[in-house]
Amino acid sequence: MKTVRVVAAIIIHEDKIFATQRGYGEFKDGWEFPGGKIEPGETPQEALVREIKEELDIEIEVKDFLETVEYDYPEFHLSMDCFFCTIRSGELVLKEHEAAKWLTAETLESVEWLPADKGLIEGIREYLVNQINAR
Numbered sequence: 001m002k003t004v005r006v007v008a009a010i011i012i013h014e015d016k017i018f019a020t021q022r023g024y025g026e027f028k029d030g031w032e033f034p035g036g037k038i039e040p041g042e043t044p045q046e047a048l049v050r051e052i053k054e055e056l057d058i059e060i061e062v063k064d065f066l067e068t069v070e071y072d073y074p075e076f077h078l079s080m081d082c083f084f085c086t087i088r089s090g091e092l093v094l095k096e097h098e099a100a101k102w103l104t105a106e107t108l109e110s111v112e113w114l115p116a117d118k119g120l121i122e123g124i125r126e127y128l129v130n131q132i133n134a135r
Contacts, residue, residue, distance in 0.1 A: 003077045007048040008035035008069075008117070009060060009085045010124055015132055016102035017124060019111055020055075023098035031111040033082065033120070034097070044081040055097070058090035066123055071116035078116050084127065105129050 010033050011018040020034045036051035038044055045062045052060045062083050069080040094100055101111065105128040108121050 001072070001077050002075075003079055005038045006035055006078065006080045007038060007044045007051065008033040008080050008082045008120075009048050009052050009062075010066060010082060010120070011052075011060065011085045011087065012128075012131075013087055013102070015128060016104055017108065017128070018092075019101050019103055019113075020094070020097040021099040021111075022114075023096060027114055029098075029112075030114040032114045032117045035080075038081075045083065048083060048085065052085070055095055056090075057093040057095065059088040060085040061088050064127075066120065066127070069116050069119055071119070073115070080116055082120060105132075 019031050022028050022030050022032060034052060034055050035048060036055070038047040048062055049060060052058060062085050064084045066082040066084060069078065069082060071078045092100070103110065105125045108125055113121065
């Protein structure tokens with residue numbers, strides 16, 4: 001089975017997480033964390049900065065690594081490096097997605113996540129709650 005290596009940005013702003021809805025392809029209408037494929041010669045962090053600039057027209061700062069998701073879809077194996085990120089500059093513009101939402105720890109499960117992204121929700125909720133409680 002073919003392995004596809006991708007990165008995903010868990011963008012945090014004011015204790016909320018940015019989620020995007022796919023506007024194309026086999027998984028159209030599913031919710032995901034934005035990102036994309038790692039190009040040859042790129043680090044995961046470099047790929048993430050490039051992909052988010054292409055998809056959302058913003059500059060991000062890659063922060064903490066969350067985890068690598070390994071997920072078998074019917075046609076391929078997905079290996080997805082996931083990082084918490086913050087916005088450095090720019091205004092969010094949806095170039096490839098049909099919708100987006102800012103979700104709180106309490107509303108993370110209010111959208112229909114794609115299977116590979118669904119496994120991240122509990123770890124993200126924990127991270128958000130710990131950040132809020134640390135203040």
